[in-house]
Amino acid sequence: MAYIAVDLGGTNIRAARCAEDGRILARAQTPTRPEEGVEAVIARIIGAIEAVWTDEEPVEAIGVGAPGPLDPQTGVVLTAPNLGWENVPLADRLRERFRVPCFVGNDANLAALGEWKYGAGRGHEHLVYLTISTGIGGGVITHGVLLEGAHGLGAELGHIVLEAREGPRCGCGRTGCLEALASGTAIARMAREAWARGEPVPWPDPSAVTAADVAEAATQGDPVAAVIMDRAAFYLGVGIASFWHIFNPTLIILGGGVMKTGDWFLEKIRAYARDRAMTSDYITPIVRAALGDDVGVLGALAYAQMRLPLSKAL
Missing domain, CATH: 3.30.420.40 (ATPase, nucleotide binding domain)
Structure with missing residues (x-):
């Protein structure tokens, strides 16, 4: 079959x-x-x-x-x-x-279901998955069951609100969502904003800059790009700490194009998440997705x- x-x-x-x-x-x-x-x-x-x-x-x-x-x-x-x-x-x-x-x-x-059954989540009955790409999506497995919610709209993890008053506008129409603060689209927007403020950005055409461009520049030591990527890592860490407290998973899996950035970015996310965990009892591994x-x-x-x-x- x-x-x-x-x-x-x-x-x-x-x-x-x-x-x-x-x-x-x-x-x-x-x-x-x-x-x-x-x-x-x-x-x-x-x-x-x-x-x-x-x-x-x-x-x-x-x-x-x-x-x-x-x-x-x-x-x-x-x-x-x-x-x-x-x-x-x-x-x-x-x-x-x-x-x-x-x-x-x-x-x-x-x-999330695929990573749980065939990828990095095998052996875990409780996990949270985030895909960090153009937007930020999420999925939750609890007791080995996919959380979909009453109408299939559950686990919209990219739309938890972290900056309700001063945050940027999200594609969903709300203000200050995690997606508007740490997605690939958000990283590119922050690069354009840095250029508009007159900061010495390394991109010849800021209007066409991508998250991959910013990540590469940060990897090469550019200070403006490093600040942007650090800001994205901060908000991802804050979001993950919230997911630890809400879902009590045994594993957090991060996928999507933005996570193709070097290990230094993942380590920043881990550090910011650990700093905001209520107690060490909540801290569980944060790993990359395995299925590509x-x-x-x-x-x-x-x-x-x-x-x-x-x-x-x-």
């Missing part, structure tokens, strides 16, 4: 045919091109699935990780700004085409494996 797993991103759609033990048997990838509209993107998702589908072995189910907010019970993507989607019944569309069960979950939640670019599809696989028995019981 096999599963089909799909990672729906704003830039690329990844699909994989997976064995039950997590082995990836076949892969396909295609550009998302959301500007071409909902139907074009769904057609590309179907095409990617068809590219890895085989009639030689039965497919148990399809799992899809998608940006949200979404309703995991109905598989409807409620709103996905980076795709331009609103109220898209993705699960129904894929079930109609492939005639197998289809489950759609929040991509960050599914990444496969976290999306393996999370979708784990989600389909989790949901399928529950659906059969109904």
